[in-house]
């Protein structure tokens with residue numbers, strides 16, 4: 706069997722995108738891992754599946770699988786690539802595209818050049834979404850990990866994010882601490898782990914050790930979660946440039962209950978077929 710795909714990237718966070726609008730594509734964890742494998746497969750951080758709509762007033766349903774095979778609720782860089790994919794494939798002729806996800810509906814807006822703007826929905830702080838948030842009033846929590854005493858914030862963008870504020874991102878213990886926090890028992894669904902350095906009230910740096918993928922060059926939901934946490938701590942204003950190793954995203958958010966807006970690039974790298 707041969708499977709057609711498009712290889713795309715958003716700030717170096719890379720994806721295999723599959724069109725399942727005409728015919729269903731069954732993806733189990735083993736197939737996801739095979740497609741994501743950078744030696745025995747195509748290679749990517751996540752697989753994105755484009756399906757017919759499931760939610761009212763949406764044009765498509767968007768599913769995401771991490772490189773480790775786990776299916777997850779949301780992917781921000783992937784959402785921008787999703788918009789570019791469905792437009793370039795002629796699956797829609799709209800510049801504003803409502804899409805359903807496991808985290809609820811999001812809206813994609815094709816801008817000029819390769820830029821896409823996304824209404825990511827409102828961030829969540831409910832303990833039901835992230836059990837780590839035992840006391841919803843608290844902004845940060847202490848967590849002992851491998852002898853380190855960490856001060857951690859947590860935000861859900863549909864998928865769970867831990868946010869750790871550091872003085873110097875270049876010396877942050879991401880490689881050592883990232884996997885330990887990702888799998889910490891206080892996060893039963895596991896968690897994405899962002900290390901954030903504030904540069905100004907409109908600019909922060911971020912590296913993310915992603916759940917199910919390890920450190921990536923960029924994480925869209927991670928950028929949203931980091932900005933939201935920084936704003937809740939009154940460290941930034943309502944529009945922030947988030948500088949990740951793969952490049953910059955513009956994140957805008959005002960207050961709880963309001964949506965997070967993310968703007969950034971989406972690029973197709975190549976198309977292909979894989980023999981399965």
Ligand SMILES: N[C@H](CCC[C@H](N)C(=O)O)C(=O)O
Pocket residue numbers: 718750751769771777778779780781782783864865897915916917918921923924925926927
């Ligand atoms: N690793 C994430 C999914 C991909 C998110 C990231 N690539 C983004 O751009 O938001 C998770 O397990 O929740």
